Amino acid sequence: MTDLGATDLMEIHAVVKPADILTNLEKHRDRYIETLGDVKKIYEAQ
DSSP, X not given: OOOXXXXXXXXXXXXXXXXXXXXXXXXXXXXXXXXXXXXXXXXHHO
């Protein structure tokens, strides 16, 4: 998938199939989960 830059979300939806998005997200899945874990820790610490 090409880098679409600061394209409007609706425009992106017209070009990118949901399957492409899922494939792309799958690559970064672990990192997202880690980030969510960190966010949770920050909130719990407050």
